[in-house]
Amino acid sequence: MARVVVMGAGIAGHTAALHLKRILKKSDEVIVISPNSKYNWIPSNIWVGVGKMNKSQVTFPLAPVYKRKKITFHQALATAVHPAGDSQISSPYIEVTYTDSNKNGTSAKIEYDYLINATGPKLNFVATEGLGPDGHTVSVCTSDHAIEAAHSLKAVIAKMKAGQKQTLVIGVGHGTCTCEGAAFEYTFNVEHELRQAGVRDLAEIIYLTNEYELGDFGVGGLIFTQRGFQTTSKLWTESLFRERNIHAILGAHVEKIEAGLIHYELVDGTKGMLSFDFAMLLPPFRGVDMKAFEKDGSDISAEIFAPSGFMKVDADYSGKPYEEWLASDWPNTYQIPKFPNVFAIGIAFAPPHQISKPRKSPNGTLVAPSPPRTGMPSGIMGKVAAVNIAALIKSGNRAKVRSASMADMGAACVASAGSGLRKGSAASMTMYPVVPDYMKFPTTGRSTDDTFGEIGLAGHWIKLLLHYMFIYKAKARFGWFLIPE
Amino acid sequence: MENETESIKHAPLPTEKTLRSRRNLPFQFWRFAAINFKMIKMIRRGHH
Numbered sequence: 290m291a292r293v294v295v296m297g298a299g300i301a302g303h304t305a306a307l308h309l310k311r312i313l314k315k316s317d318e319v320i321v322i323s324p325n326s327k328y329n330w331i332p333s334n335i336w337v338g339v340g341k342m343n344k345s346q347v348t349f350p351l352a353p354v355y356k357r358k359k360i361t362f363h364q365a366l367a368t369a370v371h372p373a374g375d376s377q378i379s380s381p382y383i384e385v386t387y388t389d390s391n392k393n394g395t396s397a398k399i400e401y402d403y404l405i406n407a408t409g410p411k412l413n414f415v416a417t418e419g420l421g422p423d424g425h426t427v428s429v430c431t432s433d434h435a436i437e438a439a440h441s442l443k444a445v446i447a448k449m450k451a452g453q454k455q456t457l458v459i460g461v462g463h464g465t466c467t468c469e470g471a472a473f474e475y476t477f478n479v480e481h482e483l484r485q486a487g488v489r490d491l492a493e494i495i496y497l498t499n500e501y502e503l504g505d506f507g508v509g510g511l512i513f514t515q516r517g518f519q520t521t522s523k524l525w526t527e528s529l530f531r532e533r534n535i536h537a538i539l540g541a542h543v544e545k546i547e548a549g550l551i552h553y554e555l556v557d558g559t560k561g562m563l564s565f566d567f568a569m570l571l572p573p574f575r576g577v578d579m580k581a582f583e584k585d586g587s588d589i590s591a592e593i594f595a596p597s598g599f600m601k602v603d604a605d606y607s608g609k610p611y612e613e614w615l616a617s618d619w620p621n622t623y624q625i626p627k628f629p630n631v632f633a634i635g636i637a638f639a640p641p642h643q644i645s646k647p648r649k650s651p652n653g654t655l656v657a658p659s660p661p662r663t664g665m666p667s668g669i670m671g672k673v674a675a676v677n678i679a680a681l682i683k684s685g686n687r688a689k690v691r692s693a694s695m696a697d698m699g700a701a702c703v704a705s706a707g708s709g710l711r712k713g714s715a716a717s718m719t720m721y722p723v724v725p726d727y728m729k730f731p732t733t734g735r736s737t738d739d740t741f742g743e744i745g746l747a748g749h750w751i752k753l754l755l756h757y758m759f760i761y762k763a764k765a766r767f768g769w770f771l772i773p774e
Numbered sequence: 775m776e777n778e779t780e781s782i783k784h785a786p787l788p789t790e791k792t793l794r795s796r797r798n799l800p801f802q803f804w805r806f807a808a809i810n811f812k813m814i815k816m817i818r819r820g821h822h
């Protein structure tokens with residue numbers, strides 16, 4: 290009998306846990322540790338943030354699903370990993386602190402044969418003074434944040450209805466943020482809502498981003514073929530901004546936020562201030578607070594985790610200059626080299642380098658969009674980690690493990706630009722591979738056949754379909770595993 | 775850095791016909807099928 294422990298029940302961890310239970314023998318045990326009692330389909334938080342969906346439409350309780358699937362669930366926060374055990378416990382284990390109402394605050398040690406770290410990001414609002422729900426801006430990163438964002442949006446709409454002009458700033462709250470796609474989506478959803486409310490003419494909407502160019506999305510932009518020409522996501526995005534009359538401030542690092550005032554520095558070193566009535570700025574991400582210890586009790590966190598707090602896996606972390614990195618630097622199996630029974634997937638693994646070119650202002654401020662690890666790659670990593678662990682349990686060192694490199698994986702992203710079955714709109718994009726491979730695709734780093742973008746109502750239908758399909762899948766309903774990640 | 779407002783100002787605007795086609799139900803049904811097909815093809819290519 291083998292025991293697999295999964296830390297985190299987001300897209301990566303939940304997918305891994307369900308597949309593990311499906312593939313492993315009945316006698317093997319799958320344990321999930323996650324601090325929240327509910328699963329959140331995060332991509333739809335955008336619609337909660339404009340008041341188009343409520344919390345119950347984007348979340349559901351995890352315990353009944355795990356009970357039905359015979360997966361053990363601990364509502365707890367993992368705090369430390371002991372990958373070689375310690376002087377008293379010979380097997381590897383993790384330390385957890387319970388967050389449910391019964392055991393709240395109590396700790397436990399959970400032993401494992403295989404461990405998956407899928408703890409996602411720590412929303413690092415504190416990196417920027419005044420950022421986030423405890424400061425002066427709103428967020429859509431969690432369903433509760435998104436509810437608060439919807440309330441604030443409603444308040445500015447009410448002011449506009451009373452004839453007051455309002456400035457709405459949407460974007461990212463630090464020079465090293467990722468997830469620009471989500472900020473982009475929220476911008477266009479808000480714009481759509483303002484038009485529906487009949488107050489668009491009283492709103493100035495500003496997209497504030499660390500991207501050097503529009504359409505970068507943290508992946509260095511996309512090049513695709515349209516009507517016989519190569520076009521760029523830059524041109525395409527700029528066109529959408531012009532059409533919807535949205536302004537943009539690019540290459541920005543937000544330094545500090547006061548009530549109604551954002552201080553920022555641009556990549557050219559100039560500093561600026563921006564007044565706002567409503568601001569939704571995403572936080573930078575870092576790894577969750579977790580420590581790692583050797584058998585003798587010494588702290589090996591610096592060896593296991595990158596300075597960003599994300600877990601180091603089978604990637605090239607030599608820190609070579611941006612110009613010299615290769616697609617092959619990206620991880621294949623997401624195992625920690627020193628402890629191959631430990632995997633880190635989804636947002637939890639440390640990317641070896643930026644995909645979008647990092648830049649520094651003359652003052653030395655880093656303006657460098659971090660590589661996004663969106664839903665689809667996170668789900669695929671979850672499935673592949675599950676398949677590999679099953680193979681390792683069955684065949685040990687002779688097992689043939691599969692690779693799930695982001696340099697050999699595509700991503701489909703549907704960025705909503707407004708909801709409504711007849712009036713909705715979305716930008717549908719695909720890219721292959723996510724991490725450009727200039728050896729395979731010398732001109733653009735990506736396949737121009739499999740990289741494309743298109744705007745229209747069909748995109749909204751796809752986004753809605755994905756919402757229902759992925760929640761069905763996450764609930765592990767009949768035939769769930771037939772739905773691709 | 776390129777002045778972003780300038781580049782947005784000069785970006786190509788979609789024509790009325792393009793805007794209409796983005797909302798046209800029969801055309802969008804066809805695009806729905808076509809985009810799904812493209813996505814499935816891309817997923818197959820990268821799926822492990």
Ligand SMILES: Cc1cc2nc3c(=O)[nH]c(=O)nc-3n(C[C@H](O)[C@H](O)[C@H](O)COP(=O)(O)OP(=O)(O)OC[C@H]3O[C@@H](n4cnc5c(N)ncnc54)[C@H](O)[C@@H]3O)c2cc1C
Nearest residue numbers: 297298299300301331332367408409471635636662663664
């Ligand atoms: C607003 C927004 C919109 C987005 N829209 C899209 C989109 O349209 N398409 C797309 O592909 N991607 C989108 N993304 C990205 C997508 O949500 C992420 O790629 C995905 O959630 C990453 O999955 P994950 O499992 O790595 O992390 P998460 O989904 O964040 O899951 C992490 C899990 O770990 C748990 N956890 C945290 N700390 C601990 C701990 N110490 N111990 C145990 N468990 C812990 C959390 O509670 C959570 O259950 C969006 C992201 C945001 C923020």
